[in-house]
Amino acid sequence: MTVTVTATELASARYKGLDCWENDDILTAIWEGQVRALSGVAGAVPDLSDAAAAIVRRLGDDRSRLAYAGAGSSGLLAMQDAAELTPTFGWPTDRLVFLMAGGDAARLSPSATGEDDVAAAERDVADANIAATDVVIAVAASGTTPYTVRLVEAAGRRGALTVGLANNPDTPLLKRSDHPVLLISGPEVIAGSTRLGAGTAQKAALGMLSTLVMTRLGHVMDGHMVSVVAGNDKLRVRAVRMVGQIAAVSEDAAAAAVDACDGDVKQAALVAHGLTPGAARAALDDSGGNLRLALETVA
Secondary structure (H helix, E strand, O other): OOOOOOHHHOOOHHHOOHHHOOHHHHHHHHHHHHHHHHHHHHHHHHHHHHHHHHHHHHHOOOOOOEEEEEOHHHHHHHHHHHHHHHHHHOOOHHHEEEEEOOOOHHHHOOOHHHHHOHHHHHHHHHHOOOOOOOEEEEEEOOOOOHHHHHHHHHHHHOOOEEEEEEOOOOOHHHHHOOEEEEOOOOOOOOOOOOOOHHHHHHHHHHHHHHHHHHHHOOOOEOOEOOOOEOOOHHHHHHHHHHHHHHHOOOHHHHHHHHHHOOOEHHHHHHHHOOOOHHHHHHHHHHOOOOHHHHHHHHO
């Protein structure tokens, strides 16, 4: 079997003798690698923007789901971004799919063997019933991980919209994805340790992509996560602050509105403007859940 050696696997002469350096010098080299990787994400902004627009169009269907896929460190970063969508943006858990090489067990006990299991990729897509209404975001630093590449191929055959993030150009994951996103992160301080520079670039790109998508879907207004539901004390304080700022009312009025709406920020912002909870819910339904549009109808 031929194994392609990608740039993220190559050792850089810059780090020759690294283990003999002083602690501060090693840490500085690692920091420089992080900064370089993060800077490289800037070149991916147009592709991320195009991918987000396509994702938003696909997720406009109430049956659509957002699936994240990957293996190893890249898979864990994908799973982390996916896991934050519900508490941050109120994204329904039944519209979220996790596809990880090695299955759920790999999240707690990483296993390298799952990365090569292309049959598992086919099964995972079938078991999740990935369909033409769905979106699959797949991440692989090398861009060659067999599980991830095959999963994108299988999802694509079913008509799903596929987005591939990789840190090496001209790789199978990018070629097989509807929306390829290349993240130029440069050589790793420790050759092949893509949890460092490549991982930093992936984390940033995933966060940028999902936040833009959720913003366009109406879950963000004026930099506020307005779809969050105040389910604990910290979130209630945040909800009251958001409602107060959005509706330009006192803290007491905002708190009363939040309580009247069981912690629903969007509904509470409309109640703070004088609507009843029922009328606020109706206004949101009419606006497709977009708070800004709903507020314009009661201004």
